[in-house]
Amino acid sequence: MTRPPGHGAAEGAAHAIGFSWQRVSALMLRHLYILMRSWPRVLDLAYWPTVQMLLWGFITVFFQQHSSWVAEAAGVLISAVLLWDVLFRANLGLSLSFLEEMWARNLGQLFVSPMRPSELVAAMSLLSLIRTLISVSPAAVLALPLFDVWVFSLGPPLAAFFANLLVLGWTVGLVVSALVLRLGLGAENLAWVLIFAIAPLSGIYYPIETLPAWLQPVSWALPSAYVFEGMRAVLFDDTFRWDLLAGALALNAVYFAAAVAFFLRMIHVARERGLLLQQGE
């Protein structure tokens, strides 16, 4: 009935050495199985960005008739709301992958496997990318027939904006996941609300100079402020600001590295305090 353990054991030892993309794909598969067969989940991902786009699309139509600023660049508000959703969904996509493991009381199983925390971070980040694309793509495409706004006309800068917001979303998602691991599921609402703390400071719908002078340095400490200013530079001045891209990249590199370190530190603390055994509702 069974084969001697030595047979599989040797491959198990070899497999355990180093970072493994096979384990990353296994961690992703666990979520993709559910996502792929559940149309309500896919619909849920796409629903809110589409509603947001519709809302801001009609506001744009109104402002085009009553505001010279918006009239100058018709797509500014719709592009802004779509890029904001990239940030929001990237954060939520990563946080939810982690929360689902906690809700399912599956963290203990994962951490007694040869999975490394870095593989968990990689899997959650890639899942976040997939969830973000599913969320934002329908709204981005629908904006053309509905409001004559084709966000992809931003061209290559769109990829730079998308990538920076994606990484900032991962950063916030990792911080949320680390806090939920440390504080328990009582802190799970952070996944939805923490990201909104940076929304007013990111200059999503207005230039950073709109903010009070004392608050502007805080904004410039956020990669998202550089992205949204960069977006407006493309839309209003038809200029790609490399200095803004460099600022966003540099800040993202620092913050993402700090968030990964914080997440790994909280896993260490969880192993000291036995928190990996006590997860679940």
Next chain:
Amino acid sequence: MLPVGAPPVVVDSLVKRFGPVTAIDGISFTVQAGTTTALLGGNGAGKTTTLAILLGLLLPTAGTVQVLGFDMVRDRYRALGLMNFSSPYVDLPRRLSVEENLVVYGRLYGVGGLKGRIRALAEDLEIDAFLKRPTGSLSAGQRTRVALAKALINRPRLLLLDEPTASLDPDTADWIRSYLDRYRRDSGATILLASHNMAEVERLCDDVLMLRTGALVDRGTPQALIARYGRRTLEEVFLDIARQRRRGTTAGGAAAQ
């Protein structure tokens, strides 16, 4: 790599404190290859804490733990690929089907020929009829067998089980015990289990480690312990130890090594 015949579990002066509470108080023991060993003790004795440290889920405050020749603090990933674990208190994702769960964990453990391995386990553990069903829709007995399939997916050299038959009806519990006994004999794997079920321990285990409030207070075969305490069953021995009664003459601490 572990030399042939070397004990797969070596615990030395293990201490675990949670703030002012000492959960494990300097225990030392070894588990011999190819045996089934039980960790016995009342609630709060330190069984689950010991298993968690052996699994790398918990860091010790002091002492060393070697599993299959690897230090579980510094080099746990090498050991984790060679061992596995099952507990009724740690779930598998309930929305995934049984087969999907086994695929995910098979890939996590790097199991070669995964389809064949799942088919063989499904046949062995009689779970083939519900491979396509969501894990959350299964009965307790079915879920226990699925958890066992996950725990055996990588043909572990060391299998750690936390209360393997908790909340199962007598018939299902008996089936699980028979399976574990057969598996250990056929595969040569080492099994370490924590249990409250004394009949289960008497039937399955070659060796029993008795814990009380984080300390190892006695050790021996079920028969030796029964004889040492002058009792008829292991349950009576357990009650003696839990209530700090002792009839024999052998020092428990010495026996524990």
